[in-house]
Amino acid sequence: MARRFRFWEKKRGDRRTGSKMVGSAGEAAFFGSLFLFGTIAMAALWAPNPWITTGSKWLVGMVLASLMFIGAGGFIYTLLLVGTTTERRRALAKRARDIDLLTDALPSPRDFPNVPRDVNLTNSPGIKLAYRLPIIGSPSWRLLVVGTFTLLWTAMVSVLIILAVRKYLVGNPDWYLTVLVIPFAAVGVWAIYYWLRLLLLATAIGPTSLEISDHPIYPGRDYRVYLTQAGALRVQSLTISLVCLEEATYRQGTDTRTERRRVFEDVVFTRENFEILPGIPCEHECDLQFPTGVMHSFQSDHNAVQWRLVVRGKVERWSKFERVFPLVVYPAHQPRPVIDAPSVA
Amino acid sequence: MEPLISIQIQGDRPCFLPGDVIECDYQIDAVLPEELVAVEASVLWYTEGKGGEDMGVHYFERRLPADAEGDLRQWRRFQTALPNSPLTYTGSLIQVHWCIRVRAILKHGKQYCCEHPFRLGRVGLATLSE
Numbered sequence: 001m002a003r004r005f006r007f008w009e010k011k012r013g014d015r016r017t018g019s020k021m022v023g024s025a026g027e028a029a030f031f032g033s034l035f036l037f038g039t040i041a042m043a044a045l046w047a048p049n050p051w052i053t054t055g056s057k058w059l060v061g062m063v064l065a066s067l068m069f070i071g072a073g074g075f076i077y078t079l080l081l082v083g084t085t086t087e088r089r090r091a092l093a094k095r096a097r098d099i100d101l102l103t104d105a106l107p108s109p110r111d112f113p114n115v116p117r118d119v120n121l122t123n124s125p126g127i128k129l130a131y132r133l134p135i136i137g138s139p140s141w142r143l144l145v146v147g148t149f150t151l152l153w154t155a156m157v158s159v160l161i162i163l164a165v166r167k168y169l170v171g172n173p174d175w176y177l178t179v180l181v182i183p184f185a186a187v188g189v190w191a192i193y194y195w196l197r198l199l200l201l202a203t204a205i206g207p208t209s210l211e212i213s214d215h216p217i218y219p220g221r222d223y224r225v226y227l228t229q230a231g232a233l234r235v236q237s238l239t240i241s242l243v244c245l246e247e248a249t250y251r252q253g254t255d256t257r258t259e260r261r262r263v264f265e266d267v268v269f270t271r272e273n274f275e276i277l278p279g280i281p282c283e284h285e286c287d288l289q290f291p292t293g294v295m296h297s298f299q300s301d302h303n304a305v306q307w308r309l310v311v312r313g314k315v316e317r318w319s320k321f322e323r324v325f326p327l328v329v330y331p332a333h334q335p336r337p338v339i340d341a342p343s344v345a
Numbered sequence: 346m347e348p349l350i351s352i353q354i355q356g357d358r359p360c361f362l363p364g365d366v367i368e369c370d371y372q373i374d375a376v377l378p379e380e381l382v383a384v385e386a387s388v389l390w391y392t393e394g395k396g397g398e399d400m401g402v403h404y405f406e407r408r409l410p411a412d413a414e415g416d417l418r419q420w421r422r423f424q425t426a427l428p429n430s431p432l433t434y435t436g437s438l439i440q441v442h443w444c445i446r447v448r449a450i451l452k453h454g455k456q457y458c459c460e461h462p463f464r465l466g467r468v469g470l471a472t473l474s475e
Contacts, residue, residue, distance in 0.1 A: 032438055087385055087446060113431065246437055296430060296432065298434070302398070303394070303397075
């Protein structure tokens, strides 16, 4: 940690190379001066002043009141943090989380901290196996977003085309507008083509459903998986893969970026060159032997380990499609009853 | 001069399983007793890697001179049962580490900190199998 004051310091996310004390002092000074400015300006505002009318007085007063509120809040918060170490703050936060009334609303079960809850994965019973897994990123949402964009873009381009044609008809052509309309119309045509293609894909490929015999998943145990794929198509290949992703969120300057990396992939099932007929979906039940010695599902503020089953298909005359079904993996070790750590904060 | 902080895990175990009880001693030396304002000991996990750093405290104790008859330097032992998760993990973008951290807080806001790492669970390295 730097001991001396520096004008420039490196910063990545929440980590700084500069002195913490100087940083806190600067923060307190900023919020303190904000509060001071708000208070003085508020006092000046309510003093007799012929230039400010009663209507604008209230508006300016509200702005100044918010400055006072932000300044006072920030100043008090900074002072509270000065004498508190990171561990103590985290311990106090943990103690608040352990209040029984809040435990159900937390993202992790109490016995497995930082493992995501699996409530949304077990609330839908399957037809053949215990649970029907939900799908991430349903194609209907993509269809809706692309459809809305296409509609708005086409409406805008139509207005521009009508304006351009009208100017031609009255004998006063606007060349700038015509040049502008050509690329806009090209984007519109591409958007319509892309949306129609998505629509055809969604209707021809049909819904994919995946069921699992038990949940949550424990490494080293065996499970059954049941896949149904509806539609009317000739399939070149259909696979189910077990995939593990790491996800890291970090700040770069003022941007927040997320990087994902696949760290594990295992093909569970493959079938090639077959036909799915309307009303007769492709069905397949297979074993899923979950590997041992792998990391459980993990979720913290900036980092995550996610497990999922991915169904990938390659269809004749169509592009590839991919459907993702999340899983929650618990640590392999048999859980023991939780004994609360008697933290003294 | 910086104070010396010693941390020792009973039995010198480098690896624990969820639910195991970790027993630990710590001591602070090379500092005058009146210089020490508080001592904090915690059992915690933290992440390392590409993402922002996350941290979770499983066990925490803060001792003031009044809790230790005016001398916070003497040996102190604590124990806690370790949680079921998160397990120690060395991934490609993310690493999860467990440690015992002892922080000595001195007069005028100076702080010195020492860590003793240990592993929780037996998770292998992340390797992409295709």
